[in-house]
Amino acid sequence: MRDDPTQMAEQVSKVLRHLVLLLRRSSAGQPVTTQQYAVLGSLEHGPRRMTELAEEHAVQLPTMTVQINRLEYAGLVARGSDPADARVRTVELTGEGRDRLHAVRRARIARLAHDLAALSDDERDVLAAALPVLAKLGIDRTTQ
């Protein structure tokens, strides 16, 4: 298949659609939406500024403003200021935000681990080998 990129692309496309449906089914009705969870994850290692968050999540600044507003209202993050530049707002996790992040992460990892446990050793090997390749896919698109 590797010699017919078009055919392979069709397979990849189907698999992507499958994964998207999987994610949709598994994230319905969770205590934190996938977007909120992703943003909380960005804050794990310290405060970030709004522009950073927006870029990292491939989103416009106003979109991130609204996200952070909701998270702040929910008590999961707090806004701060940069003493060196009064224009920038920083965002950081509250204690509750950190707790929630870890709880949701545990649940997601556990579910994934459960799914992975249903595979054979060989299948897990194959999958593990492919992860770096998947991570590499499309990285040059981000610079366009």
Next chain:
Amino acid sequence: MRDDPTQMAEQVSKVLRHLVLLLRRSSAGQPVTTQQYAVLGSLEHGPRRMTELAEEHAVQLPTMTVQINRLEYAGLVARGSDPADARVRTVELTGEGRDRLHAVRRARIARLAHDLAALSDDERDVLAAALPVLAKLGIDRTTQ
């Protein structure tokens, strides 16, 4: 890694997030949204009823109604009736809908093929081997 499902799940989780971001970046500003494209794809092999479409896309019936309304307004699908049961509405592609589906598909496949072409032969082999495994992931979740 295969012997530590939790660690592997973390890796998979990261890769999934990467793929989601990829999809978001690549689908921004397309002539057809990914949802619309997916629905058109379901109609490729003939008319379907609303309930079928909703189930297939893991969505409630009212959500599918709205989707089909938009596609119908855009002239890409047409509603019909089941002569055997006046309650059911059928949906099928119009000529323009079929053209649009094929055009969008070509574009998506081409972009994916381009990305795949940037990989080495070995990497493509590894990825090709993993596709069936990925397709298998989580299929038992749908029955819960």
Next chain:
DNA sequence: CCCGGAATATTAGCCAGGCTAAGTTAGTTG
């Protein structure tokens, strides 16, 4: 010193795409 432009966020207003609850119409069954 200060004035104009650039950078950082926010607000306002729009749209897509989810959901539930309630309503309509048509089949099914006791």
Next chain:
DNA sequence: CAACTAACTTAGCCTGGCTAATATTCCGGG
């Protein structure tokens, strides 16, 4: 034939995107 069930649609709400239009604040040149 009355009551229930099934298939959709409508209405109303929420999240999460976007652009355009404001503040604010910083910075560099005259």
